Amino acid sequence: MSSPGGSAALHGQNDFTPTAETVAMLKEKAKFVRLETIRLIDIAKTGHYTSVFSAAEIFAALYYDVMKIRQGEPKWPGRDRFLMGKGHAAVGQFPILAELGFFPKEWLDDYTRLGSPLGDHPDMRKVPGVDFSSGSIGHALSGGLGMVLAQRFTGETYNVFALLGDGEMQEGQVWEAALSAAAHKASRLIAIVDRNGYQLDGKVDDVIGIEPLDEKWRAFGWEVHVVNGHDVAALTELLRRVAADTARTKPCCIIAKTMKGKGVSYMETEPGWHLGWLDPEDAKRAIDEIEAREIG
Amino acid sequence: MMSGPLSPNSWHYRELNARNPGLSYLSDGLIELAEAGHPVVAGSADLQYSNGLNKFAKAYPDRYIQFGISEQNMVTAAAGLATCGLKPFVATFASFLGLLCCEQIRMDVAYSAQPVRLIGHHTGISLGFYGTSHHATEDIATMRSIADLAVVSPADGPQLQAAIRASADYELPIYFRISRGRDPIVYEDGVTFEFGKAVVHSLGEELNIIACGMAVHGALEAAKKLNAAGRSVGVIDMASIKPLDREAILRAAGSAKKMLTVEEHNVIGGLGAAVAEVLADEGAGVKLKRHGIYDEYSLIAPPTHLYAHYKLDAAGIEDVALGVMNG
Numbered sequence: 001m002s003s004p005g006g007s008a009a010l011h012g013q014n015d016f017t018p019t020a021e022t023v024a025m026l027k028e029k030a031k032f033v034r035l036e037t038i039r040l041i042d043i044a045k046t047g048h049y050t051s052v053f054s055a056a057e058i059f060a061a062l063y064y065d066v067m068k069i070r071q072g073e074p075k076w077p078g079r080d081r082f083l084m085g086k087g088h089a090a091v092g093q094f095p096i097l098a099e100l101g102f103f104p105k106e107w108l109d110d111y112t113r114l115g116s117p118l119g120d121h122p123d124m125r126k127v128p129g130v131d132f133s134s135g136s137i138g139h140a141l142s143g144g145l146g147m148v149l150a151q152r153f154t155g156e157t158y159n160v161f162a163l164l165g166d167g168e169m170q171e172g173q174v175w176e177a178a179l180s181a182a183a184h185k186a187s188r189l190i191a192i193v194d195r196n197g198y199q200l201d202g203k204v205d206d207v208i209g210i211e212p213l214d215e216k217w218r219a220f221g222w223e224v225h226v227v228n229g230h231d232v233a234a235l236t237e238l239l240r241r242v243a244a245d246t247a248r249t250k251p252c253c254i255i256a257k258t259m260k261g262k263g264v265s266y267m268e269t270e271p272g273w274h275l276g277w278l279d280p281e282d283a284k285r286a287i288d289e290i291e292a293r294e295i296g
Numbered sequence: 297m298m299s300g301p302l303s304p305n306s307w308h309y310r311e312l313n314a315r316n317p318g319l320s321y322l323s324d325g326l327i328e329l330a331e332a333g334h335p336v337v338a339g340s341a342d343l344q345y346s347n348g349l350n351k352f353a354k355a356y357p358d359r360y361i362q363f364g365i366s367e368q369n370m371v372t373a374a375a376g377l378a379t380c381g382l383k384p385f386v387a388t389f390a391s392f393l394g395l396l397c398c399e400q401i402r403m404d405v406a407y408s409a410q411p412v413r414l415i416g417h418h419t420g421i422s423l424g425f426y427g428t429s430h431h432a433t434e435d436i437a438t439m440r441s442i443a444d445l446a447v448v449s450p451a452d453g454p455q456l457q458a459a460i461r462a463s464a465d466y467e468l469p470i471y472f473r474i475s476r477g478r479d480p481i482v483y484e485d486g487v488t489f490e491f492g493k494a495v496v497h498s499l500g501e502e503l504n505i506i507a508c509g510m511a512v513h514g515a516l517e518a519a520k521k522l523n524a525a526g527r528s529v530g531v532i533d534m535a536s537i538k539p540l541d542r543e544a545i546l547r548a549a550g551s552a553k554k555m556l557t558v559e560e561h562n563v564i565g566g567l568g569a570a571v572a573e574v575l576a577d578e579g580a581g582v583k584l585k586r587h588g589i590y591d592e593y594s595l596i597a598p599p600t601h602l603y604a605h606y607k608l609d610a611a612g613i614e615d616v617a618l619g620v621m622n623g
Binding site: 077123124125131132133135136139142143144145146147148149150151152153154156172173176177179180183184 | 335337358359361363364366368369370371372373374375376377378379380381382384399400403404407408409
């Protein structure tokens with residue numbers, strides 16, 4: 001599959017609006033990400049449900065619409081790159097990578113078991129389709145910057161998407177990379193901040209506040225957009241637009257307003273679910289709700 | 297206002313290349329790779345005159361990236377560049393690279409097996425009176441314990457350039473621990489380098505000295521004097537600290553029952569420790585003296601004064617060697 005969003009021409013000259021059919025497909029994919037996350041975490045008996053749930057629509061829009069990728073060719077040099085600063089959401093990324101034919105789906109069944117390539121954090125050395133390893137928060141934007149700078153030497157053209165947590169904004173290296181990317185006019189670097197409002201110890205704004213976040217990025221020389229990260233149509237349209245905008249000279253930051261644990265109501269109101277496990281009865285309640293509920 | 301020409305004895309920072317001729321070997325090595333069609337790019341964190349990369353930047357402006365004072369960002373970005381098929385050489389003071397960027401090196405470079413070349417320059421106590429913040433007497437220890445990362449400590453510029461040349465065929469990441477470009481030359485231009493191979497200058501019957509970096513020159517001078525006085529002292533240059541030439545260490549252990557390691561580094565965790573591990577593993581039964589910085593922070597002084605004070609110059613190494621042989 002070469003995803004349709006990779007070329008602006010496919011969407012018409014200036015119309016990046018996804019069709020109703022595409023929106024419905026992406027909603028199903030986000031649902032798939034949430035359901036697979038519950039299945040995989042049950043194997044590990046511990047995992048980051050809510051960090052995936054806030055980013056499920058972002059994963060779906062990027063991998064199934066916006067990013068220029070080739071199914072079964074994880075190392076295609078011309079591909080768009082995806083890095084995750086919030087590496088603990090990898091459990092939501094792995095089912096997608098398997099579905100795209102980057103590795104056998106059977107790998108998922110042994111998630112986190114002895115010798116599995118798939119752990120809580122993504123490992124580029126072990127998992128085809130992972131463009132950059134993660135787990136130490138704050139590195140992804142720098143890694144993405146390197147990939148954008150590489151285009152100057154390799155002649156390839158692609159976008160580099162870095163999904164960052166909002167708690168990650170507290171890491172100094174993020175701002176080193178932000179400053180550096182603007183100075184180097186790394187316009188193909190697109191940061192997406194999953195602004196779900198929570199980190200391990202509580203609300204981001206209570207732990208170490210990061211607002212006004214849009215002004216910070218703007219002050220660092222970035223083009224900034226704010227979007228509802230669960231609104232599939234709006235999110236997809238925006239991502240398509242910034243991906244196709246070759247006139248931009250600045251790097252681009254999208255602040256995606258999301259809800260941690262989105263999709264499972266008992267998680268949405270309880271920050272403690274940053275890490276946890278569901279016993280079969282609660283897992284069933286979560287699955288039933290995800291299947292019944294329409295998001296975005 | 298300034299009036300009249302400045303004295304020819306005055307100098308400023310951008311003339312460092314002319315003052316420290318050894319600095320040019322780094323750029324010369326990179327230019328050689330670039331000319332051979334190797335996908336080399338270079339990055340520096342506001343220290344291009346200090347490490348001499350300004351010469352490479354001038355020759356290949358499109359292949360040079362200025363990162364400013366953001367060393368951690370530079371190391372991770374280098375890993376990103378490497379994922380796209382490039383061979384990035386990124387340089388900053390060893391104190392920052394081997395300590396400040398230790399985690400980025402482990403995570404993004406080594407654990408991810410990206411062929412990044414890390415150039416830690418002005419290592420050890422070579423920044424003299426700039427003080428402890430600028431000294432790197434722990435970088436061998438930190439870098440050596442990171443899996444899949446090679447650690448190379450060349451004795452001089454020609455050996456550095458040889459190691460850079462050899463890196464063209466080396467797929468794993470490398471930490472180069474280099475000095476300040478004013479060190480005495482040991483090897484001739486065109487010398488070769490092999491990862492995992494020591495340079496065995498000679499084997500002694502009383503004592504073998506295993507040294508790395510700037511200490512190699514002093515060790516050779518010390519051995520020459522001692523041998524002229526009728527002693528039997530060999531010298532091994534262990535520029536490739538990792539992978540380590542275990543066989544060369546065991547050969548030395550077989551030729552003399554006393555051994556001395558010399559390094560511009562803490563005696564904990566460095567070359568001496570690496571040698572001790574081999575000797576212990578193999579039950580070699582050799583008396584080993586690990587000489588270097590004895591788990592302390594260096595005094596402030598000009599570098600050459602520090603080398604004399606810490607017995608890392610030829611006279612100092614000779615003195616320590618005599619102590620080991622007579623002890």
